[in-house]
Amino acid sequence: MNNQQKKPAVVIVCGPTGVGKTAAAIRLANTFGGEIVGADSMQIYQQMNIGTAKPTAEEQAAARHHMIDIVPPSAAFDAARYAEMARNIIVDLHRKGKLPIVAGGTGFYVKALTRGLFETLPEDKALRRRLREEAGQHGPGAMLERLRACDPESAQRLHPNDTYRILRALEVFMATGRPLSEHHRRHRFREQPFRTCTIGLTLAREVLYDRINRRVDRMLAEGLVDEVRQLLAAGHASSLKSMGAIGYRHMTDFIQGRLSLEEAVRTMKRDTRRYAKRQLAWFQAESDVHWRTPDQMEEMLTLVKNFLPEAP
RNA sequence: GCCGAGGUAGCUCAGUCGGUAGAGCAGGGGACUGAAAAUCCCCGUGUCGGCAGUUCGAUUCUGUCCCUCGGCA
Numbered sequence: 001m002n003n004q005q006k007k008p009a010v011v012i013v014c015g016p017t018g019v020g021k022t023a024a025a026i027r028l029a030n031t032f033g034g035e036i037v038g039a040d041s042m043q044i045y046q047q048m049n050i051g052t053a054k055p056t057a058e059e060q061a062a063a064r065h066h067m068i069d070i071v072p073p074s075a076a077f078d079a080a081r082y083a084e085m086a087r088n089i090i091v092d093l094h095r096k097g098k099l100p101i102v103a104g105g106t107g108f109y110v111k112a113l114t115r116g117l118f119e120t121l122p123e124d125k126a127l128r129r130r131l132r133e134e135a136g137q138h139g140p141g142a143m144l145e146r147l148r149a150c151d152p153e154s155a156q157r158l159h160p161n162d163t164y165r166i167l168r169a170l171e172v173f174m175a176t177g178r179p180l181s182e183h184h185r186r187h188r189f190r191e192q193p194f195r196t197c198t199i200g201l202t203l204a205r206e207v208l209y210d211r212i213n214r215r216v217d218r219m220l221a222e223g224l225v226d227e228v229r230q231l232l233a234a235g236h237a238s239s240l241k242s243m244g245a246i247g248y249r250h251m252t253d254f255i256q257g258r259l260s261l262e263e264a265v266r267t268m269k270r271d272t273r274r275y276a277k278r279q280l281a282w283f284q285a286e287s288d289v290h291w292r293t294p295d296q297m298e299e300m301l302t303l304v305k306n307f308l309p310e311a312p
Numbered sequence: 313g314c315c316g317a318g319g320u321a322g323c324u325c326a327g328u329c330g331g332u333a334g335a336g337c338a339g340g341g342g343a344c345u346g347a348a349a350a351u352c353c354c355c356g357u358g359u360c361g362g363c364a365g366u367u368c369g370a371u372u373c374u375g376u377c378c379c380u381c382g383g384c385a
Binding site for chain 2: 081158
């Protein structure tokens with residue numbers, strides 16, 4: 001057995017929101033003796049259930065889920081922490097002979113998990129705040145000029161309007177003394193701790209959008225407004241990353257009187273559709289995805305069966 | 313049936329004093345290395361309701377027909 005085969009085998013179920021990843025993952029878990037590792041940047045938050053379409057109690061009883069409900073909505077969380085925690089869980093599952101099934105729509109988290117991120121210092125809040133203030137004072141153009149001085153390659157690559165990435169590049173340089181472009185050149189997503197089989201779930205665009213629209217209506221019927229009210233009442237400001245999630249920010253706008261309910265629902269549906277489109281763009285750019293529709297469950301089972309070292 | 317107002321992008325509409333048209337919304341494509349449900353970039357050809365006439369040329373003018381919405385019968 002060579003090195004490649006000793007790596008933990010991991011099945012990944014990715015795709016746009018609302019396509020049916022949870023159901024497919026549960027089926028795979030039950031068939032192959034697996035447990036599910038969520039890859040969703042919002043389902044990690046506790047108390048945010050309806051709007052994140054978190055697996056229900058029944059679904060979580062049908063198959064063990066990890067990486068869900070792991071921090072309160074006020075906590076800071078990011079792709080690096082996700083990758084570290086999820087990797088530990090996967091190694092543990094592998095040791096116990098269970099098949100880890102990563103299921104989720106956050107492409108960046110899946111990538112951080114399976115290919116790693118370059119090494120840098122943990123988030124420095126003070127530095128980040130300082131950079132933001134300076135951007136506010138001197139304007140984004142000045143920040144781009146500063147970046148050009150220490151990391152011309154990144155300055156060239158980034159669009160002048162992408163202030164967020166410009167500040168991040170500056171932050172990396174200031175924290176590590178090396179330009180972001182150099183970190184990228186050394187890293188290049190070369191880590192490969194697992195053997196993976198990636199299934200991308202998709203649907204005809206109009207069918208997917210119809211499902212999304214109806215799922216939003218269902219979320220409202222299930223009490224999304226109350227869920228957001230409770231989060232706000234518990235002191236979770238709308239400036240929190242978690243509260244900026246689709247649905248949560250829309251309902252906050254409604255609750256605080258900035259939007260009518262009708263308008264809040266309309267824009268929530270629209271923004272969910274746009275999000276699904278971005279997810280599709282992300283996963284379609286990945287080269288090793290086996291695309292299936294949710295009704296092709298048998299094909300998915302075969303795919304995973306052939307991927308696993310020995311037949312179950 | 314008569315009178316009026318309209319029929320232009322998926323939707324709501326603007327516009328062309330005759331040289332084949334553009335906004336908002338919706339939508340499409342893409343990027344993405346510690347906020348990623350975030351952030352950022354790019355994208356507007358559509359029998360200008362049909363047919364006929366005038367004209368070098370009609371979405372624009374004229375006629376006629378169809379459809380929609382008001383009002384009157």
